[in-house]
Amino acid sequence: MTIHHDTRPTLNLIRLANGEDLDLPAYESKGAAGMDLRAAVDGDAPLTLLPGKRALVPTGFIFEIPEGFEGQVRPRSGLAFKHGITCLNSPGTVDSDYRGEVKVLLANLGEEAFVIERGMRIAQMVIAPVTQARVAEITSASETARGAGGFGSTGV
Numbered sequence: 001m002t003i004h005h006d007t008r009p010t011l012n013l014i015r016l017a018n019g020e021d022l023d024l025p026a027y028e029s030k031g032a033a034g035m036d037l038r039a040a041v042d043g044d045a046p047l048t049l050l051p052g053k054r055a056l057v058p059t060g061f062i063f064e065i066p067e068g069f070e071g072q073v074r075p076r077s078g079l080a081f082k083h084g085i086t087c088l089n090s091p092g093t094v095d096s097d098y099r100g101e102v103k104v105l106l107a108n109l110g111e112e113a114f115v116i117e118r119g120m121r122i123a124q125m126v127i128a129p130v131t132q133a134r135v136a137e138i139t140s141a142s143e144t145a146r147g148a149g150g151f152g153s154t155g156v
């Protein structure tokens, strides 16, 4: 008999008052990299994002990102393509020790106002492994063929 263990890390979520009745963030297809995040704006008061403006949109949940991982808040390509809606700080970083509500910093780079309704899937979060480096100050850098060349030094 083969026993299949679920080796995926667990993401604990705490539902806040403004997240009442919202669907849990979820992977919308079997192989989706990101779970979609929903807008926890007031059902009676949708948020209108004017062209060129930004807004911090609540998700209604606290995420306990497992240690050794981060949450990357990324735009949804459909909203970006159709409406110019993106995450201003993309990819947003949710630290594993953050215990506040996860919020999405949406920006409207389109030409028309965009209305964010309660429960709308506004962004996606990818859980990704993180490596914290040990920081050490030294006085000279090791030599390489590239040296200080960058920003197009190898041609376009």
Ligand SMILES: O=c1ccn([C@H]2C[C@H](O)[C@@H](COP(=O)(O)OP(=O)(O)OP(=O)(O)O)O2)c(=O)[nH]1
Binding pocket: 073, 089, 091, 092, 093, 094, 095, 096, 098, 101, 102, 103, 104, 105
């Ligand atoms: O899109 C985002 C980005 C960040 N955060 C939360 C979780 C994250 O752990 C915290 C801090 O984010 P970040 O380190 O990017 O911002 P900061 O400007 O460096 O703030 P801080 O000084 O609080 O670290 O804000 C979100 O909810 N959504």
Ligand SMILES: [Mg+2]
Binding pocket: none
């Ligand atoms: Mg920070």
